Amino acid sequence: MKSLRSCGELLTASSSWFLAPCFCIPRECHGAHVSGLWELRWMGVCDSTMGLKSILFVMALLLSVSTFPFLGAAAAIKTYFNETAYLPCQFINSQNISLDELVVFWQNQEKLVVYELYQGKEKFDNVDPKYKNRNISFDEENWTLRLHNVEIKDQGDYQCFIHHKGPKGLVPSHKMFPPTKLLVIANFSQPEIMEGSNSSSKSYRNLTCSSIQGYPQPEEMYFLLTTENSTIKYSTTMQKSQDNITELYNVSISWSYSGFHDTTNRSIICVLCVSEMCLFSKPYDIVPPKTHPPPKDDILWITALSLVIVGVTVFFLVRWKRKKKQPDLSRECQESGESVLVFSADCRFAASSPSTAFWSPLASTQGTQTETIKVEEALTL
Incomplete structure (x- = not known):
């Protein structure tokens, strides 16, 4: 396989840069892609007398970077807005050293001191002004810094440092690496x-x-x-x-x-x-509009009104037909030439023959009873 690099050239693999030695893959490893060593073939590793141990070393380095990314990058911690962020120090106090002998402090990505615990007591001399009025506390059991009421501007990297105060002064004993990356999120309201x-x-x-x-x-x-x-x-x-x-x-x-x-x-x-x-x-x-039927009350009113109109119409039609069929008595009497008495609107009778003078005094003396009889006879005819 032809080499893709020269000896000691800077290689890149899994987003990490390193200076690789010059060695080649033994003949028995030419099928390395089958057993998982294909990255070495792709890199063009060759032209060296180094053996399988160097190959395994490089492979372990590649696997460590790809499998454990936190070895080369900051571990991320997500915290909700206005809640508490827990920033670890990752210190193991195997010697059970008292806090009275230690100086513990955290710095942000701008190298500003966020919090300082000097021999077991909080100290604000070195703390940046924007953190002095913040609600910050230290958890001694877990060696964790609690940053309360987190804000969006608190995002970034945080590092913990521990110095041991001895007879000769402060001696660095712990530096957290990689730093902790704080991500602040806030849930949007429901759209x-x-x-x-x-x-x-x-x-x-x-x-x-x-x-x-x-x-x-x-x-x-x-x-x-x-x-x-x-x-x-x-x-x-x-x-x-x-x-x-x-x-x-x-x-x-x-x-x-x-x-x-x-x-x-x-x-x-x-x-x-x-x-x-x-x-x-x-x-x-x-929802598409629909034609709704009128309410039941409206239906009842419309039905009742219709019945009333029909009833009144039928009543007047019946009366009109009866009136049309009723005969005109005065006209019929005149055509027949008979001597009958006809009453006028003021209830006075007049004779239609020469014998009217004879009946007139009698009619005037008999009064209302005679008129009633004549009216009934006329109606009967």
Whole structure:
């Protein structure tokens, strides 16, 4: 196999740089990719008289970096905003040294002293001013620094140092490496979909989805429109604002939806993705309008009114037909030429023949009884 490097060249493997010696893979290791040594073949290790021990040494170095990344990188600790962060010192007090003989302090990535315990007592002379008024305490049992009410600006690397105070002064006895990386996160509120105040049109609605008080900055925010047969993603520009004090984010997106004329049920969901987690809003359901029957009370009123109108109409029709069939008595008497008495509106009788003078005094003396008889006879005819 042809060499890909010269002797002593700086190699890179698993994101770590080191100066590798010049050696080659023995003949029996040419099939190393089968047994897991393929990285050595890829590196072009060759042209050397070194044996299998050197190969195993390099392989162990590669495995240590890839399997135990904390050996070359800071261990990360995630803490929620406004809660307590526990920063370990990773010190094993095998000799059971008293705190009265030790000086323990933590530094941040800017080399600023966060906390100092000088011979068992807190000391603030070397502590940076921005940490002096913070709620910070030391756990003696676990050798851990407790940083209370964590803020976004507390993110970064922290290192613990321990010096032993002896007759000759302070002697460094422990330096934590790698440092602890503190990550601060804040959960966003559940996204909420609301209609805009200017959504007066029936054909479309201005929808806004918002979420507040979160960290870190969201990666994506979008709408999901779900119908009976499909789900469609609508991505819009995300509006972001960050508080100058807390450094928390407020985010929102807007969308003008114009499918309200559809006749099928639909649902809209807002999705907010931060890191490897996504938050979902409550569904915004869109139900097509339906024609509802009138209330039962209205039906009863309409039915009653209809019956009254029909009854009154029938009543007047019957009366009109009866009146049309009733004969005109005075006209019939005149046509027949008979001598009958006809009463007028003022109840006075007049004779229709020469014998009227004879009946007139009698009619006047008999009064109302005679009139009644004549009326009944006329009605009978």
